Amino acid sequence: MNPPALLLVDGHLDLAWGAGLGRDLTLELDTLRERDPVATETATVTLPELRAAGTRVCFGTLFADPAAGDARRQALAQLEQYRRWEDAGWIRRLRTGAEVAAHLAAPGAPLGVVLLMEGADPIRDPDDLPFWVAAGVRVIGPAWGRTRYAGGTNAPGPLTEAGRALVTAMRELGVTLDASHLDDASFWEALELGPRVIATHANSRALVPGNRQLSDEMARAVAAAGGVIGLVFLGSFIRSGWNVAQPRVGLAELAAHAQHYAALVGWAHVGLGTDLDGGFGREKAPAGIERYRDVPRFLTQVPKEHRAGVAGLNWARWLTRYL
Template identity: 75%
Template sequence: MSAPSPLLVDGHLDLAWNAVRGRDLTLGLEALRSRDPVTDETATVTFGELKAAGTRVCFGTLFALPRTADSPQGYTDQAGARMQALTQLDQYRRWEGAGHVRLLRSGAEVTAHLAAGEGPLGVVLLMEGADPLRDPGDLPFWVGAGVRVIGPAWGRTRYAGGTEAPGPLTDAGRELVTAMRDLNVTLDASHLDDASFWEAAELGARMIATHANSRALVPGNRHLSGEMARAVAATGGIVGLVFLSTFIRAGWDRTQPRAGLEDLAAHARQYAGQVGWAHLGLGTDLDGGFGREKAPAGVERYRDVPRFLDLLPEDHRAGVAGGNWRRWLTRWL
């Protein structure tokens, strides 16, 4: 195994969502696995694993899960979505009070955090799916709470069409994107349907895609086309690469061997040909509703993430590991 990179930034981790599911991320990984209440996924992420990988900053989500046939505990209305997000916000604050994380709200705070070297994990709050907002007028509350990035969609929300749920921005969605633009809140395009994406782009949203692979290799509206990747890059944005086999190899399912890190490197090369290496980063989404069983072969635990970097051109490894996200965070956060 190669040595961990000197700086790793992960664009997408569902830390508080996993804590609400009953996972204690302050434990060592073996201890967590031995008592994990999530029995159908093998955990890969703990604070110790992130530190061992060299991770200094991540985007930590506030993720409200809607009710589906597979998720009967999910929300059915705005109040339920808001409660989930507030519960997760409280979790990040409790972790911060205990010294496990440091919430970062500005580029200056990111710079100071990284300059300090050792210390807790830096977390930038990202709302994944905007249903926790009562309406666009609720945005200042969440900005005041530290949210700096919002993805209007997951599947379909009250604001936008999303993954496997085609559709444009709603009237409220257009108001929200405009308010985000005016309050310096970045839009996460990862789950937006094409129609919503292009409307948001026309409204002048500053965009990133915290966790989205290349549609040229895995079809579907969950991933970015070359044109969409270029639109993100045109705002100065970064695209984070996802460590999920179904998002890495088209048609993959659990009856097959896991997708390889070389398959993921193909997504990086595809994007690099479209927008250049300076607009690529990591957005692993590890333990984001899947475990080791669906992670790429060779990633048995989070500290294995840096193995991926060895498959990239040497001159661009540090940028993809965290340098590109660092540049974006210190300029735009």
């Protein structure tokens, strides 16, 4: 059984990207599954499903698929999708800590969405950053794989000259750096420039090797800056070498990442960053996570006194203090 309802805040959901695949996320999940245009994976997320789970706020991405070209066009289309959902009353975009606090205090409010740009290629140059800030973007991860700004997942390298200028502009405009996907060289160079930093969706490299995950030193640096680290629900990010031909990973294995981070930096810096439906479906999620409303099952693996924090209060604290 699921534990009693807790306030959920998810550090990473690719909602508009999923809509761009042809999924109508305003449907109930079972209805979407019956007519899902994506045949290669089983959907776990819709807006009603998030409400049923108790999700009050999420970081919703603007993600430009490098294989699809024209990153700016993709991000603008996703921005328009969030605007349409907001106009229809499905979501409320949140831009400041005060707005987050008021939203969390309002029972029955729609899903609150903080806009996160995953991979900075939609930004033409640092002078273009104010446009995106005015549009509501509050967090930017400069990398996914390699971008013109930074080395990233499976693409080692430092910040480029444009990347250094972008991170500097982010600091000056109060935009938070998402360290997820940054290669080590880019990560450490970016932190020297002094922006606020979080990791919306990154598991521990101590358990799953590779530059997609955070090293212990990186996790400590995020926490030292006041940041929170979101746990990813993707099997291959939970168990090294896992693939979809194997039995699904267990929730206890995901909890091992949480426990490792907590031993390093304390439970106050651990949250959710599920990335569910972010290019994978039920088949690659942990066993027991058949749909998004099952996410609270993971919290039974967390010490009771820290469940509310990991569920959402740690992210809520960060958002109200720093957004």
